[in-house]
Amino acid sequence: MTQSRLVRLVLASVAAFLLSWPFVALGADERTGFTVTAWPALQVALLVVVSGLAFWALIEMKERWPAAAAPLHSAPRRAMSRWAAPGALFVALAVYPLFRPPADPMLGLVLDTMTFATIAVGLNITIGMAGLLVLGHAAFWAVGAYTFVLLTVHFHLNFWIAFAASGASAAVVGFLIGLPALRLRGDYLAVVTLGFGEAVRWVLKNEQHVTGGDAGIPGSEIRGNLWEPQGFLGDWLWQPGSGSDVLRECYWFALGLLAVCVLCVTLLSHSRLGRALFALREDETAARCMGIDTVRIKLIAFTSSAMWAGLAGVVTAEYRGSISPDLFDFNMSVLFVAMVVLGGLGSVWGSVLGATLLWTIPVLLQDFFPDIQRFRMLAFGAVMCAMMVVKPDGLLGKKGSK
Amino acid sequence: MLQALLNGVVQGAIYAIVALGYTMVYGILTLINFAHGEVVMIGAYAGVVTLAGLTGSGAVESAGFVPCLAASIVAAMCVAAAYGFSIERIAYRPLRRAPPLSALISAIGVSIVLQNYVMLSQPGRSAPIYAPTGTDAYRATFGGVMLQFDPGDFGKSIDRFVQGLGWDRFYVGTGAVTVLDAVIVVLCVAMMAGLWTFVQRTRTGRSMRATSQDRVMAGLVGVDVNRVISTTFVIGSALAAVAGVLISLYTTQAKFDMGFSAGLKAFTAAVLGGIGNIPGAMVGGILLGVAEAAGIQAFGAPYKDVYAFVLLLAVLILRPKGIMGERVAEKV
Numbered sequence: 125m126t127q128s129r130l131v132r133l134v135l136a137s138v139a140a141f142l143l144s145w146p147f148v149a150l151g152a153d154e155r156t157g158f159t160v161t162a163w164p165a166l167q168v169a170l171l172v173v174v175s176g177l178a179f180w181a182l183i184e185m186k187e188r189w190p191a192a193a194a195p196l197h198s199a200p201r202r203a204m205s206r207w208a209a210p211g212a213l214f215v216a217l218a219v220y221p222l223f224r225p226p227a228d229p230m231l232g233l234v235l236d237t238m239t240f241a242t243i244a245v246g247l248n249i250t251i252g253m254a255g256l257l258v259l260g261h262a263a264f265w266a267v268g269a270y271t272f273v274l275l276t277v278h279f280h281l282n283f284w285i286a287f288a289a290s291g292a293s294a295a296v297v298g299f300l301i302g303l304p305a306l307r308l309r310g311d312y313l314a315v316v317t318l319g320f321g322e323a324v325r326w327v328l329k330n331e332q333h334v335t336g337g338d339a340g341i342p343g344s345e346i347r348g349n350l351w352e353p354q355g356f357l358g359d360w361l362w363q364p365g366s367g368s369d370v371l372r373e374c375y376w377f378a379l380g381l382l383a384v385c386v387l388c389v390t391l392l393s394h395s396r397l398g399r400a401l402f403a404l405r406e407d408e409t410a411a412r413c414m415g416i417d418t419v420r421i422k423l424i425a426f427t428s429s430a431m432w433a434g435l436a437g438v439v440t441a442e443y444r445g446s447i448s449p450d451l452f453d454f455n456m457s458v459l460f461v462a463m464v465v466l467g468g469l470g471s472v473w474g475s476v477l478g479a480t481l482l483w484t485i486p487v488l489l490q491d492f493f494p495d496i497q498r499f500r501m502l503a504f505g506a507v508m509c510a511m512m513v514v515k516p517d518g519l520l521g522k523k524g525s526k
Numbered sequence: 527m528l529q530a531l532l533n534g535v536v537q538g539a540i541y542a543i544v545a546l547g548y549t550m551v552y553g554i555l556t557l558i559n560f561a562h563g564e565v566v567m568i569g570a571y572a573g574v575v576t577l578a579g580l581t582g583s584g585a586v587e588s589a590g591f592v593p594c595l596a597a598s599i600v601a602a603m604c605v606a607a608a609y610g611f612s613i614e615r616i617a618y619r620p621l622r623r624a625p626p627l628s629a630l631i632s633a634i635g636v637s638i639v640l641q642n643y644v645m646l647s648q649p650g651r652s653a654p655i656y657a658p659t660g661t662d663a664y665r666a667t668f669g670g671v672m673l674q675f676d677p678g679d680f681g682k683s684i685d686r687f688v689q690g691l692g693w694d695r696f697y698v699g700t701g702a703v704t705v706l707d708a709v710i711v712v713l714c715v716a717m718m719a720g721l722w723t724f725v726q727r728t729r730t731g732r733s734m735r736a737t738s739q740d741r742v743m744a745g746l747v748g749v750d751v752n753r754v755i756s757t758t759f760v761i762g763s764a765l766a767a768v769a770g771v772l773i774s775l776y777t778t779q780a781k782f783d784m785g786f787s788a789g790l791k792a793f794t795a796a797v798l799g800g801i802g803n804i805p806g807a808m809v810g811g812i813l814l815g816v817a818e819a820a821g822i823q824a825f826g827a828p829y830k831d832v833y834a835f836v837l838l839l840a841v842l843i844l845r846p847k848g849i850m851g852e853r854v855a856e857k858v
Contacts, residue, residue: 143609462635
């Protein structure tokens with residue numbers, strides 16, 4: 125068995141080498157004809173063999189030590205210990221900025237990670253729990269961010285009102301896009317949400333008089349416009365970002381949002397509604413036969429998931445100080461899906477872990493491998509594919525009840 | 527107006543060829559092959575690299591453009607077919623019993639891998655073009671290199687092709703049609719007819735229809751299901767390669783992200799015509815092309831890519847089975 129798998133691996137590497145040859149080693153020039161470069165071809169061969177061996181080792185490991193592949197927390201634990209580790213993590217993240225210089229890039233990195241973790245945990249409601257694949261989640265993020273900036277810059281609304289309005293507008297858009305989704309099977313839904321995400325970006329790019337086109341909302345690039353306390357409550361109600369230390373205030377705000385999000389979604393997944401969502405994922409027909417109102421819970425899943433992305437958009441806008449449509453492109457939607465998939469469908473902490481791994485590791489490695497950012501998307505795609513084939517439950521996923 | 531309509535038909539014929547691949551795979555696996563658009567792109571690259579190489583090595587001068595174009599289309603079909611076969615083996619076959627969501631996510635993963643793999647491995651000859659906005663870090667992350675086979679040079683070969691035939695364009699009423707336009711439409715109809723005959727008349731075609739009706743039952747009566755599925759992928763990918771070469775001739779460039787919009791449009795076309803239905807793919811493709819041309823005439827070009835999406839949404843809500851499709855009962 126092992127032997128034949130190794131042989132197949134070698135054969136597959138040879139095939140992959142031959143397949144990739146026209147793209148990697150062969151250049152063409154109208155003037156000189158074909159040009160062949162040997163070194164990139166060897167690099168590819170090496171890459172294929174190494175990743176093939178890694179893949180093989182993973183499968184071997186899964187067969188030899190089933191325990192390693194089993195979910196990390198399978199035994200039920202007492203309530204005390206269940207909240208101990210998250211609580212410690214929360215405290216550690218909360219005091220972390222106090223030990224760093226004020227404008228430390230590390231704080232920005234952690235802040236971004238927490239924002240993306242919020243979005244990934246929210247997305248987990250639709251993809252992980254309800255089993256509805258959404259490929260345009262960046263659009264909800266964009267709707268939240270744009271609503272916030274427009275309301276703050278043009279109408280000078282108080283931060284908290286704009287914050288709530290951003291979540292609400294993203295939720296409304298999520299509800300509207302959820303309506304056609306009620307009739308669609310999973311794969312149609314993926315394409316519709318993908319198209320929706322692109323359509324939102326085109327609207328942001330083209331409606332220049334409102335959104336400022338490619339440059340972002342006019343006026344938002346003046347930094348004070350987003351950060352000054354505004355509105356009739358502005359003078360005495362604290363607003364993140366309005367003090368002297370924008371980065372730290374936004375950091376704590378992002379941490380608070382992530383904590384609330386994790387808490388809400390964890391409670392949701394243990395609730396009656398959460399169970400109904402899991403049932404929907406496993407088998408829609410059976411769920412309906414059990415008396416679950418699938419229309420209602422699908423809409424709830426869409427709306428709440430979009431709301432978290434919208435709220436995270438506020439953090440992004442506030443921290444960056446200005447936004448532009450290209451930030452919210454298809455690659456980001458894919459990134460969010462990859463985070464959920466890597467962490468484990470339906471696992472809240474899995475999404476947090478997935479966001480941490482996929483966002484921080486490339487940035488941290490950037491100092492050592494300057495080229496790494498170019499290879500990120502390649503890695504995300506490979507992660508999505510490999511996780512589905514090797515370990516569909518994700519790193520922290522629970523085994524779905526069959 | 528007539529010119530716009532003609533352009534729409536040509537564009538639609540290209541969508542239709544790509545849509546054939548979606549429809550075949552969906553008919554058999556009920557899986558949207560998200561990587562199909564990327565196979566189109568792979569085919570375009572293989573074809574353009576071959577064609578440019580043949581031009582450079584003097585083969586076009588000695589043998590003429592048409593045989594060289596045919597050779598590069600064949601080369602593109604071979605490469606793309608190999609890719610289609612491998613994609614099915616690596617990413618779809620292990621997941622055939624898994625929930626549909628797993629196969630879908632895996633398909634998207636493959637599509638992203640292929641897109642970035644070509645972007646990284648084929649260095650462009652023209653200067654990299656970056657997105658005009660965004661921070662440096664963002665550009666470094668997502669800017670990427672936009673690869674263009676120099677449109678000037680490549681345009682010249684097409685001109686040479688057209689001159690080689692001795693007539694560059696003819697007229698339908700007041701609308702001008704280039705030879706390339708005619709070639710695209712004729713190839714589209716020919717491939718649709720060929721595929722239809724193949725599926726209806728040959729033994730393999732019958733196995734394919736049996737597999738699409740009931741995979742388990744087909745296996746029980748002696749159809750080699752794995753082989754049929756592989757054949758489907760090979761044929762669909764070869765067709766995609768033809769479409770890819772035609773797209774790069776039509777737009778005079780091959781780009782690593784060309785598969786994304788081609789895939790989305792072709793999927794819309796397949797759904798519009800009734801997914802799983804071969805003549806439907808063609809009807810849907812041409813309708814979509816015409817509708818898009820009409821949309822551009824009526825509302826302007828900035829929203830070019832949005833019309834297809836609106837149409838897709840409308841079809842899925844109003845008539846999910848498409849124009850020529852039959853309603854398929856959900857299997858429990």
